[in-house]
Amino acid sequence: MLDDTDRRILRQYQAAPETGLQDLADRCGMTATTLGRRLDRLRARGILRATRGVIDWQVLGYSVEVSLRVTLDKSVPRAFEDFVDAAREVPEVLEIQTLLGQVDVRLSVIARDLAHYQALYRDRILALPHMTDIEALMHVARLKGDETLPI
């Protein structure tokens, strides 16, 4: 399991994920060598999978973001697999989540503008297999999005 030092490192790193090794070591009160060793161990154990760059799709010209909540036809044995496989083929799909609740799958989809979204929705989304119901939430603003864990 993690010790207190690992937790301190992950807390500090989560709070400032753009920080370089030396700065992070200062924040954690240890040498860069010790920190590097600790981080390597967290990576080797699969706890720290990666430090990812979060793309701002608006800057790349995608101004529309929609959350699609999909209900699938559960009488079809491979409904989930078929649906997810097909959704992967749509480049504008950023996230695919399977859920337990009123909806079965959620897709996060981006588009350049509403006209592009309409075309995507008609040509690619409605063509996905085994859907019985679909509803859309139009994204207005992201108020918190750092996805930190309360370690």
Next chain:
Amino acid sequence: MIDLDDTDRALIRALSEDATLSAGALGRRFGLSQPAAWRRVRRLREAGVFRGHRLDLDAQALGFGVTVFLGIRLATKGRTSLGDFERAVQAIPEVQTVEHVLGMYDYRLRVVARDIPDFERVLRRRIMTLPGVGSVDANVLLSEERRPGPLGA
């Protein structure tokens, strides 16, 4: 909007998977000199292509076994209640994301918890007591996949 060629798109994709890659490593991968890779990455960063970095952690291994998406409708929709709700909800440590949406909900939250009893505690003590909350719908996350997005790979 920033102009991108295929090399830029490849760089964006590589950095979205590992933001710690050095200009040297990126250059070797995409056939650029180290200074050329560095100049391209600097241009992308200065244009704001990246909102920042995010640690991809194994939540399960860290003791967070449950992720739930909540759809929240506010009961009252004055300007003050919106502000009160938004301030309070962002301060909850278990709430990872808060999105203002249009549709059948007003807000969409991503919440982590250690297990179902812990989630119930967060829901009852922290979410249901937020100012202005009307109805709350919950969907438990079973699996999740993040895709690279339209980078023409």
